[in-house]
Amino acid sequence: MKYNLNQENQKWVDETFEKIKTKLSAECDRIGDKIPYIAENGVYQEDKAETDIVWWTNGFWPGILWQMYHATGEEKYKIAANGVEDKLDNAFDVYTGLHHDVGFMWLHSAVANYRITGNERSKARGLHAAHLLAGRYNPRGKFIRSWNRDRSGWVIVDSMMNVPLLYWARDTLGDPRFEYVAMDHVDTVMNNTVRKDGSCNHIIVLDTTNGELLETPGGQGYGSGSSWSRGQAWAIYGFALSYLYTKKEEYLDTAKKVAHYFISQVDLTDGVAVIDFRAPKEPVYWDSTAGVCAACGLLEISNHVPELEKEFYINAAIKILKATDEKFCNWDENYDSIVQMGSGSYFTE
Numbered sequence: 001m002k003y004n005l006n007q008e009n010q011k012w013v014d015e016t017f018e019k020i021k022t023k024l025s026a027e028c029d030r031i032g033d034k035i036p037y038i039a040e041n042g043v044y045q046e047d048k049a050e051t052d053i054v055w056w057t058n059g060f061w062p063g064i065l066w067q068m069y070h071a072t073g074e075e076k077y078k079i080a081a082n083g084v085e086d087k088l089d090n091a092f093d094v095y096t097g098l099h100h101d102v103g104f105m106w107l108h109s110a111v112a113n114y115r116i117t118g119n120e121r122s123k124a125r126g127l128h129a130a131h132l133l134a135g136r137y138n139p140r141g142k143f144i145r146s147w148n149r150d151r152s153g154w155v156i157v158d159s160m161m162n163v164p165l166l167y168w169a170r171d172t173l174g175d176p177r178f179e180y181v182a183m184d185h186v187d188t189v190m191n192n193t194v195r196k197d198g199s200c201n202h203i204i205v206l207d208t209t210n211g212e213l214l215e216t217p218g219g220q221g222y223g224s225g226s227s228w229s230r231g232q233a234w235a236i237y238g239f240a241l242s243y244l245y246t247k248k249e250e251y252l253d254t255a256k257k258v259a260h261y262f263i264s265q266v267d268l269t270d271g272v273a274v275i276d277f278r279a280p281k282e283p284v285y286w287d288s289t290a291g292v293c294a295a296c297g298l299l300e301i302s303n304h305v306p307e308l309e310k311e312f313y314i315n316a317a318i319k320i321l322k323a324t325d326e327k328f329c330n331w332d333e334n335y336d337s338i339v340q341m342g343s344g345s346y347f348t349e
Contacts, residue, residue: 003299004310009318016321017071019331024068026333028076033083036061042335049087054094056101058084063108070116078117085109085122092128100136100146102129103162111168123172130169133162134181141211142184153206156219157193157231160186160238167245179246186242190254194235198261199277202231220345222279228346229273229290232262237297243304255301262294263316271323275346287343288328291320 005013035058036044048055062084069077088109091098098105110125136145138152144163146156166182169175192204192213202219206212221228239255242248265277273290298317302310328340 001299001303003302003314005314005318012318012322016325020338021068021072023331023333023338024064025074027336028065028068028080030336031061031080033080033087034061035084035087036336039335039337042330042332042337044336049084049090053088053091054097054105056099056104058088058091059105059108063112066108066112066116081109081113085113085125089125092125096148098132099148100133100144100156100159100162102132103165105129107162107165107168111165126165127169127172130165130178133165134169134178137181137185138208138211141188141206141208143188143206143211144181144185153208153214155185155189155193155204155206157189157200157202157238158234160189160234160242163238164241164245167242182242183246183248186239186251190239190250194254194258198257198259199227200231200235200258202228222276222346226279227265227277229262229265229275229277229287230293230343232258232265232277233273233290233293233297236262236294237300240297240300240304244300252301252304255297256305259294259298259301259313259316263298266291266294266320266323271319272327275343279346285343285346286328286341288324288339289342291324292339295320295324 031044034044035048037046037048037055037057048058062081065077065081065084068074069081088105091105106126106129110122110129113119113122114126133144137143138145141153143155144159145152146154146159163182163185166178170178188206188211192206193201195201201216202221203217204213205215205217207214216224218224218226219228219231221231235258236255239251239258243251243255266273271291273287273294275285275287279285295317298313302313305313324339329338330340331338
């Protein structure tokens with residue numbers, strides 16, 4: 001996607017992408033088809049293919065590889081991505097460990113593969129994952145269950161990033177049922193997660209018999225009623241993507257509402273996000289991932305608004321990305337990972 005940037009911003013984008021290509025070329029040579037998670041002291045110690053094949057981020061590395069293959073045409077990215085995708089078949093065998101994050105896992109691996117190469121096996125994997133996700137739908141509550149075990153009524157805002165798998169299945173199979181499930185879920189999240197000021201709950205607990213809101217646990221943020229920054233980012237990007245696939249205006253309006261709240265908060269900290277916007281001001285805990293995810297959502301919003309609004313969202317995204325580059329990025333080719341200072345949750349990482 002091309003954006004109408006001024007000369008200064010375009011120069012920064014071009015220079016940054018050159019750094020990305022150099023760094024990820026070295027990373028691909030070093031990591032190959034392993035599944036990395038967190039770099040400790042600049043080294044990816046763990047291979048999730050061996051330690052936790054159903055982990056929710058396992059599709060991110062192949063997603064990066066497909067982005068690089070699409071941008072450069074270098075075969076090594078395709079080879080490594082295919083290797084990871086083959087390993088993810090073991091997650092289907094585990095089955096009971098899978099949950100709503102099958103979207104994160106196979107959208108960026110198998111579905112990306114199919115979109116770029118037309119690989120029929122990848123298409124089948126993506127459709128299998130879509131059926132698993134649709135199977136988590138509660139028709140009485142009108143939501144997709146997020147997690148397993150005793151959390152049958154729990155829905156997390158992160159789920160907004162998984163429902164695009166259902167829209168893809170709708171288009172691939174010509175079956176509107178996937179859209180019905182997706183839109184019921186998105187409506188439920190919209191009506192129960194997003195607050196009047198544009199902030200969001202991370203978790204909502206719903207009555208499984210009628211969808212009534214029962215409680216809002218703090219989740220990965222500071223506590224109930226707080227504002228976990230990456231959750232806000234998932235909402236921005238997720239609602240924008242649901243608008244892309246459905247053209248339901250309320251979804252775009254919601255994405256913009258959360259975006260304005262997010263922008264107002266990171267403007268207070270020079271374009272980077274703390275873990276929770278409503279946590280105590282001290283100590284300061286950062287979450288770089290919230291900013292980069294939100295920036296993706298802001299750029300997506302810019303694709304769907306009138307010309308007079310586009311610049312606002314594009315400039316907000318560029319400001320966040322520049323601040324992230326300045327404060328949190330490591331471009332050393334021998335150091336694993338690029339964006340530093342990500343977080344898992346307020347109290348644990």
